[in-house]
Amino acid sequence: MRCSPKQIERVLKVHYTGLNYMITSCRQEDALTELERAVTQQHVIDKPIDQLVDDIKKREQLGSTEIYPGIMMPHINEPYVNQTTVVVTRFTQQAKLLGHSGIRAAIFVLTNGATDALAEFMHLLVDPRPFEYLLDRHHTNADVKNYFIKGGEN
Amino acid sequence: MDATCEKMIMTLSKTDGYVTAVDIAAKLGVSEKTVYRKVRLINDSLGIDVIHSERGRGYRINYDQYLAATNKKTHNDIVDYSPVERRNKVLLSILFSAPFSISVDKLYGHYYVSNDLIQQDLSILSKLLKKYAVRLARKGNKISVVGDEEAIRRSINMALVQSNLMSVDSPQGFASEVADINVYDNQFLTAQIEWIQRSLGLTIPYPYNVNIFSHLYILIKRFRTGKVIEDDKAKKAFANEAKTIENNPEFFAVASDVIKNTSDYLHTSLPEIEKGYLLQYLISMRYDHDVTFNGMVSDEVMRLVNLYIQGFNLTESDPRVQSLKQDLIGHVKPMLNRLENHIIVANRLLNDIKLEYGSLFETVKGISERASQLMTNKAAISDDESGFITLYFAKYFEESRPVKKALIMCASGVGTSKLLHAKVHQAFPNLRIVGTLSIESYQNNEEDYQDVDLIITTVNIHPINQTRVVLSSAMFTQADRKSVESALYGS
Numbered sequence: 001m002r003c004s005p006k007q008i009e010r011v012l013k014v015h016y017t018g019l020n021y022m023i024t025s026c027r028q029e030d031a032l033t034e035l036e037r038a039v040t041q042q043h044v045i046d047k048p049i050d051q052l053v054d055d056i057k058k059r060e061q062l063g064s065t066e067i068y069p070g071i072m073m074p075h076i077n078e079p080y081v082n083q084t085t086v087v088v089t090r091f092t093q094q095a096k097l098l099g100h101s102g103i104r105a106a107i108f109v110l111t112n113g114a115t116d117a118l119a120e121f122m123h124l125l126v127d128p129r130p131f132e133y134l135l136d137r138h139h140t141n142a143d144v145k146n147y148f149i150k151g152g153e154n
Numbered sequence: 155m156d157a158t159c160e161k162m163i164m165t166l167s168k169t170d171g172y173v174t175a176v177d178i179a180a181k182l183g184v185s186e187k188t189v190y191r192k193v194r195l196i197n198d199s200l201g202i203d204v205i206h207s208e209r210g211r212g213y214r215i216n217y218d219q220y221l222a223a224t225n226k227k228t229h230n231d232i233v234d235y236s237p238v239e240r241r242n243k244v245l246l247s248i249l250f251s252a253p254f255s256i257s258v259d260k261l262y263g264h265y266y267v268s269n270d271l272i273q274q275d276l277s278i279l280s281k282l283l284k285k286y287a288v289r290l291a292r293k294g295n296k297i298s299v300v301g302d303e304e305a306i307r308r309s310i311n312m313a314l315v316q317s318n319l320m321s322v323d324s325p326q327g328f329a330s331e332v333a334d335i336n337v338y339d340n341q342f343l344t345a346q347i348e349w350i351q352r353s354l355g356l357t358i359p360y361p362y363n364v365n366i367f368s369h370l371y372i373l374i375k376r377f378r379t380g381k382v383i384e385d386d387k388a389k390k391a392f393a394n395e396a397k398t399i400e401n402n403p404e405f406f407a408v409a410s411d412v413i414k415n416t417s418d419y420l421h422t423s424l425p426e427i428e429k430g431y432l433l434q435y436l437i438s439m440r441y442d443h444d445v446t447f448n449g450m451v452s453d454e455v456m457r458l459v460n461l462y463i464q465g466f467n468l469t470e471s472d473p474r475v476q477s478l479k480q481d482l483i484g485h486v487k488p489m490l491n492r493l494e495n496h497i498i499v500a501n502r503l504l505n506d507i508k509l510e511y512g513s514l515f516e517t518v519k520g521i522s523e524r525a526s527q528l529m530t531n532k533a534a535i536s537d538d539e540s541g542f543i544t545l546y547f548a549k550y551f552e553e554s555r556p557v558k559k560a561l562i563m564c565a566s567g568v569g570t571s572k573l574l575h576a577k578v579h580q581a582f583p584n585l586r587i588v589g590t591l592s593i594e595s596y597q598n599n600e601e602d603y604q605d606v607d608l609i610i611t612t613v614n615i616h617p618i619n620q621t622r623v624v625l626s627s628a629m630f631t632q633a634d635r636k637s638v639e640s641a642l643y644g645s
Contacts, residue, residue: 062565062613067573067628069171069211075569114568122572126580
């Protein structure tokens with residue numbers, strides 16, 4: 001299912017202790033395009049969009065950001081990011097992303113510096129349960145959003 | 155499921171991600187082929203694939219699914235006992251009823267097994283009981299046991315341990331495992347443990363609280379279900395306790411109180427030897443040093459403790475070794491009482507101890523075998539006891555490790571490094587993480603981090619000084635964990 005910016009806007013923008021939070025479902029070829037569209041529309045970044053994708057790719061070349069089997073966490077820490085934002089993308093089927101295959105979800109993290117909210121979010125990911133929850137197709141995007149907002153509780 | 159399957163489940167459940175068959179095989183001391191076979195066996199027996207495999211990555215367990223599957227299996231298969239479970243249940247029924255006999259039909263009615271299998275069971279039980287000086291007698295369709303009370307109690311204890319009923323972490327755990335402890339018995343037994351604690355002004359630690367609870371449960375059930383005869387042998391045994399009673403007047407007073415309470419609860423007069431039995435349990439527990447020692451440590455205790463210390467080539471003058479020695483004295487002294495009085499303690503952590511501290515445990519076990527030969531009664535020191543002793547050494551070695559400093563790094567200093575920070579801290583709580591930063595930030599301030607012992611990074615770096623670097627995946631897999639452990643403490 002291809003996701004429209006409208007859908008993203010409707011469902012997903014929530015604030016988790018200072019984190020700008022978005023969750024969406026995508027086909028693999030749309031992942032980076034949708035990421036660009038979502039973040040520019042919400043003014044997370046004002047830079048030319050190519051820069052974001054370039055920086056994400058550069059980071060990935062330095063070392064894999066696969067943080068759980070089938071889940072990647074591409075991230076950038078750049079001054080042009082206006083607000084620390086997490087975009088969770090669930091693929092409708094196993095996808096190839098940034099040179100890695102078998103990817104089922106990506107957690108894009110965009111920030112311009114370390115924040116307590118981000119540290120708290122990372123702490124949540126130490127436990128494998130959020131990943132299992134995210135990968136479970138029985139959970140809707142709204143369920144996942146709610147799960148993360150509550151810091152890992154159903 | 156056998157012990158290897160259980161160990162495999164335990165190994166996988168301790169890991170967040172995938173573990174390769176090679177790693178599992180090395181950890182469990184089995185071949186890779188066995189790993190494949192056991193994974194299939196576990197999934198087949200649970201009727202659901204709780205262990206997932208992925209080519210190139212290995213195996214991963216869905217622990218929640220495993221718990222749900224095992225729980226469901228327990229509830230659905232109430233009478234689906236393994237042969238060992240069945241024999242233990244039959245054995246306990248016969249022993250508790252002694253000297254009365256029970257019909258074979260009543261004993262085996264629930265199990266729907268053939269006569270041949272019953273004969274086979276009884277033959278195995280007969281051999282087992284022989285070791286405890288108890289004879290299995292059969293008259294027509296009736297089965298009973300013949301032996302003195304002490305031997306029968308010891309056999310019951312053995313059967314409870316074999317049934318894993320003692321592998322719980324509290325008296326309440328034991329009560330919930332044993333079907334026939336009713337709410338009144340539970341309250342009474344709990345009150346007796348509290349009575350002992352209050353009277354002696356201490357807390358009875360695990361596993362001794364479970365042992366005393368189960369001892370009193372056995373006592374109650376023996377008097378309710380069977381018949382306990384106070385013969386001359388029992389009277390003589392109590393007379394032989396005179397010296398122990400003289401040496402432990404405070405403990406004996408408490409034992410007498412509890413037996414009086416139990417006598418009132420059962421509305422029957424209990425033989426004097428019951429005070430002696432309970433006294434044996436009370437002096438076989440581990441207490442704070444000043445309660446048990448009274449400044450007295452026997453030569454035998456010292457000999458055994460020194461054997462363990464020397465077995466690890468530790469220098470006695472080191473204050474930390476002195477502290478370890480005091481801990482060991484506190485354990486070995488009551489352990490000798492347990493061995494002398496045939497009191498078995500189940501160590502529910504044993505599998506974890508073998509997994510976490512395998513080589514340490516093997517060394518302790520080897521020393522325990524030599525220690526048995528040094529003891530007056532040459533009693534064998536069980537794996538459960540060796541497991542407890544291993545923990546004292548594990549604590550000593552863990553505390554002996556110097557605190558090391560680590561730096562965690564990734565390209566940006568906010569993504570995978572933050573996640574890695576949390577995972578490393580969880581895996582190595584004693585490691586001091588002095589910073590989580592980006593490569594750029596590190597390179598700009600390299601001189602500030604000259605004294606770190608290790609850099610754990612998700613991207614390649616080349617520090618100008620000789621600081622050791624571990625390149626880790628963002629997942630911080632078991633292999634990454636091993637690399638960090640090896641870099642910090644050697645392989």
